Amino acid sequence: MLRVGLTGGLASGKSFVGRALAELGCHLIQADELGRQAMEPGGEAYEAVVAEFGPDVVRPDGTLDRRKLAAMVFDNGDRLARLNALVHPVVIRREEEILAELAERDPHGIAVVEAAILIENGSYRRFDRIVLAWCRPEQQVERAMERGLTREEALARLKQQMPLDEKRKYAHYVIDTSGSREDTLRQVRQLYRMLREIAS
Numbered sequence: 001m002l003r004v005g006l007t008g009g010l011a012s013g014k015s016f017v018g019r020a021l022a023e024l025g026c027h028l029i030q031a032d033e034l035g036r037q038a039m040e041p042g043g044e045a046y047e048a049v050v051a052e053f054g055p056d057v058v059r060p061d062g063t064l065d066r067r068k069l070a071a072m073v074f075d076n077g078d079r080l081a082r083l084n085a086l087v088h089p090v091v092i093r094r095e096e097e098i099l100a101e102l103a104e105r106d107p108h109g110i111a112v113v114e115a116a117i118l119i120e121n122g123s124y125r126r127f128d129r130i131v132l133a134w135c136r137p138e139q140q141v142e143r144a145m146e147r148g149l150t151r152e153e154a155l156a157r158l159k160q161q162m163p164l165d166e167k168r169k170y171a172h173y174v175i176d177t178s179g180s181r182e183d184t185l186r187q188v189r190q191l192y193r194m195l196r197e198i199a200s
Helices: 014-024 031-038 046-053 066-073 077-105 137-146 151-160 164-170 181-199
Strands: 002-007 027-030 110-114 129-134 173-176
Touching (some): 002 181, 014 027, 014 110, 014 181, 027 031, 027 077, 031 077, 031 110, 046 066, 046 077, 066 077, 066 151, 110 181, 129 164, 129 181
Parallel strands (some): 002 110, 002 129, 027 110, 129 173
16 A cells, blocks of 8 residues: 655645545545544543643643643744654554554555654654645735635644644655645645556
8 A cells, every 4th residue: 555645734735635635535534633533532632631731731621722822832842842752653553553444445545644743753764755735934824814824823833843844854645735725736636546546
């Protein structure tokens, strides 16, 4: 089975690219979703996150206030590193379990793991191919603001991420998401054909 890492940055279009690849027939694993599950009450990282960041990040219903947690970590590199150290090992272990199940079930399939910081944490080495969803930094800020972040929140998150132009050095393929949806989908279809040839 071909293991593909799909990465990008804040609002760079990686989820759009991931969904498009899934519609074409790839198996999609979303690290963000696995991270969310890990931090839900009863999840493997929940207790450790509460112990590290305190009761202020817990809502009355027991769930974590992810926005409050984000505000605590995205302008503080040390705290972000601590959160990542609690959550990422759980996420990577779950990814590997799912990848193993998929490889057994569909040995000639294409499994795509969508994750924002594949390169920063060294995870990119676990994959046969790396795909980067790229757009201009000002587009990332605009798109993040359309999703409800303030400009300050968007800039704080971008500051903690490796710039997309730096990530290009690690990518086998770059999908330029700065144009129309149709243009992005055209590139994704072309990428899928190339991945399909490698996986066959």
